Amino acid sequence: MTGTGPPQEFQRICRRNGLNLSDAQINLLARFVDGVLEWNSKINLISRRDQENIWFSHVLHSLTPLFYVDFSDGLRVLDLGTGGGFPGMPLAIARPDLEMVLLDSIRKKTLVVQDLVDRLGLTGVSVRTGRAGEAHHDQKAGGTFDLVVTRAVASLRELVHWSRPYLRVSRAAPGETNGGNRARFEPPGLVALKGGDLEREIAETKLKESVRSVRVIPMSFEGSIELGLEDKKAVIVSI
Numbered sequence: 001m002t003g004t005g006p007p008q009e010f011q012r013i014c015r016r017n018g019l020n021l022s023d024a025q026i027n028l029l030a031r032f033v034d035g036v037l038e039w040n041s042k043i044n045l046i047s048r049r050d051q052e053n054i055w056f057s058h059v060l061h062s063l064t065p066l067f068y069v070d071f072s073d074g075l076r077v078l079d080l081g082t083g084g085g086f087p088g089m090p091l092a093i094a095r096p097d098l099e100m101v102l103l104d105s106i107r108k109k110t111l112v113v114q115d116l117v118d119r120l121g122l123t124g125v126s127v128r129t130g131r132a133g134e135a136h137h138d139q140k141a142g143g144t145f146d147l148v149v150t151r152a153v154a155s156l157r158e159l160v161h162w163s164r165p166y167l168r169v170s171r172a173a174p175g176e177t178n179g180g181n182r183a184r185f186e187p188p189g190l191v192a193l194k195g196g197d198l199e200r201e202i203a204e205t206k207l208k209e210s211v212r213s214v215r216v217i218p219m220s221f222e223g224s225i226e227l228g229l230e231d232k233k234a235v236i237v238s239i
Contacts, residue, residue: 029093036116061087063090068217076147082127202235
């Protein structure tokens with residue numbers, strides 16, 4: 001499956017939510033999608049049933065935090081459990097100012113993602129193989145990130161616990177926000193894309209992990225119900 005340019009609805013949703021992608025960025029996203037679909041015939045990166053809907057269930061889902069959260073320029077970001085490059089690759093393409101590190105424990109997946117990074121020539125993106133929570137073994141990774149992003153399937157408490165060793169203790173105050181209705185992100189912290197009822201997970205996280213704040217932002221935008229994203233949420237944890 002190749003030649004999968006973005007549907008017009010994808011670009012329209014991005015524009016209506018303040019994410020104006022250039023032609024060059026759209027081209028990079030299309031090449032990334034083509035690469036994922038090409039590799040997916042050899043290694044399971046995404047569900048086979050999601051292939052036809054990859055632009056919405058994977059690419060758009062990865063980009064939706066940019067609809068709602070105002071991230072400072074130049075943040076150092078870790079994609080924890082990147083799998084086939086989600087959400088890190090779409091975020092890196094949309095925000096090339098971010099320094100993105102893609103981490104996964106499965107080497108055959110990180111080799112694929114490295115191939116995609118090389119094909120697209122993304123100089124601000126690097127790929128590592130390793131398990132979540134092993135930052136203490138890697139002096140180059142531990143305590144060096146402003147933000148962890150993840151679509152990993154784990155409880156919020158586990159995600160916070162795994163993320164903490166990667167995050168800086170503190171950093172200089174972030175730059176000015178872009179205004180509008182976006183929530184301001186105060187690093188360091190975690191943005192987890194999750195679904196379902198999160199009340200119990202959030203309560204457990206607040207009780208057992210030391211966090212500054214937890215905010216839940218529903219992915220509620222025009223077309224989200226039709227695209228099957230109405231149950232998805234961005235959970236922003238300041239640590």
